Amino acid sequence: MTDTVRVVGVSYRYGGVTALREVDVEFPTGVTAVLGPNGAGKSTLLGLLSTALRAQSGSVDLDGTDSVRDRRQYRRGLGFLPQSFTLPENLTVSEFLTLTAWQRLVPRSRRRAAVEEALRAVDLTGKRDVKISQLSGGMHRRVGIAQAIVNRPGVLLLDEPTVGLDPRQRRGLRELVRALGRERTVVVSTHLTEDVAATADRVVVLDEGTVRFHGTVATLTGGRGGRASDIDAAYEALVAEEGR
Numbered sequence: 001m002t003d004t005v006r007v008v009g010v011s012y013r014y015g016g017v018t019a020l021r022e023v024d025v026e027f028p029t030g031v032t033a034v035l036g037p038n039g040a041g042k043s044t045l046l047g048l049l050s051t052a053l054r055a056q057s058g059s060v061d062l063d064g065t066d067s068v069r070d071r072r073q074y075r076r077g078l079g080f081l082p083q084s085f086t087l088p089e090n091l092t093v094s095e096f097l098t099l100t101a102w103q104r105l106v107p108r109s110r111r112r113a114a115v116e117e118a119l120r121a122v123d124l125t126g127k128r129d130v131k132i133s134q135l136s137g138g139m140h141r142r143v144g145i146a147q148a149i150v151n152r153p154g155v156l157l158l159d160e161p162t163v164g165l166d167p168r169q170r171r172g173l174r175e176l177v178r179a180l181g182r183e184r185t186v187v188v189s190t191h192l193t194e195d196v197a198a199t200a201d202r203v204v205v206l207d208e209g210t211v212r213f214h215g216t217v218a219t220l221t222g223g224r225g226g227r228a229s230d231i232d233a234a235y236e237a238l239v240a241e242e243g244r
């Protein structure tokens, strides 16, 4: 198993609006950022990867398991943090994660260890018995990530996980994404080049539903470097080139 997600010839329309056009991309192990401005199609792409949406044409598979034909098996290998989500405020962190582990079919004998492992991964072990209503915004997001990894998926999808966080929380979350990508395939959507610089090995640049670039950060910046300013410059050049 290489935990590689392949998107082949995928298009998606909302009525008369084309959100994605003939997208071909691959997401291997490590962190791939999906970068693009508002409305580029990032959430639509993550929706298709998560099976929340179904492509009108093309296919998505995980190591050969098709996301439509073998949906259950495909989803077993996946964790997903949507852009907006609500957590049950009345439960403690560990109660919520135990419930999620049960929903994700983690066997009873493994459930406790799975919850502890997820808590450790997001650095919330000390908050295990705290009610979700008492957590900060950054901790909420961490609980969201913990629920996505509690069944140890090989692929983790994070839709704009840094939005709405303060600078310190954002830094912490970027470190977490980086760490999670050491042993998994992580797809993280963002419109911030700082997120790409701090977390990603690879980048997919989406604009108006079309993939403008797909490859390593080093290739995108053409040897300039991996800082946010280098990525900004490469991104601007790419979009200007397309507009000509």
Ligand SMILES: Nc1ncnc2c1ncn2[C@@H]1O[C@H](COP(=O)(O)OP(=O)(O)OP(=O)(O)O)[C@@H](O)[C@H]1O
Residues within 6 Å of the ligand: 014, 015, 017, 018, 019, 036, 037, 038, 039, 040, 041, 042, 043, 044, 045, 191
């Ligand atoms: N439910 C919907 N009905 C109609 N059009 C939609 C719907 N959801 C998205 N769109 C349109 O599809 C396009 C892509 O939207 P999408 O949300 O995937 O972009 P995005 O890159 O995630 O944007 P953002 O950064 O603002 O979240 C946009 O033109 C958007 O207006």
